[in-house]
Amino acid sequence: GAGVSQTPSNKVTEKGKYVELRCDPISGHTALYWYRQSLGQGPEFLIYFQGTGAADDSGLPNDRFFAVRPEGSVSTLKIQRTERGDSAVYLCASSLIGGRGDEQFFGPGTRLTVL
């Protein structure tokens, strides 16, 4: 595809449930990033992959959050035992190499609502 795609675009779940959010990066981009954005705030870094490996997961808030990128392209962000505070827009981005300052191309996001 031409850009980064994310599915689903909207996800409504109940407190305590498990959710998976998917990101398809731009073909050929080796670096992939997950951020989340609350209303009126800037995106907050969660995790960054270089190829298949998580190069920096320092932004994951706790062990309920986990992300994988098994083949170095598509990534899935997994949230266990969701809480109302997890409600946010989850953004995925990719960049060609992942060098400092490389342009990050963002997807449209998944809006997660935890009831």
Place this chain on the structure above:
Amino acid sequence: GQSLEQPSEVTAVEGAIVQINCTYQTSGFYGLSWYQQHDGGAPTFLSYNALDGLEETGRFSSFLSRSDSYGYLLLQELQMKDSASYFCAVITGGGNKLTFGTGTQLKVEL
């Protein structure tokens, strides 16, 4: 940790010039990026400064002073479509991880 400060809102008229400032406090600073985000849209890259000075890209320019921990985004010949939120973001540590500010909402009026 890192902290970035930007004005929350700026209003300007079409055709004018506007400057959005960003001050930061970080450890291990490598560079400053700017992103634009329209309501309901995805952030899009505008510029990156690793060294002191001015970078110009069309109507947009970005400036960095590392000694002052300060940067700004300059938008010239403002158009209505420039109404959006603008975020500065610092790059610290390894890789290309971005730490964003809270953003500046720019309103362009006729």
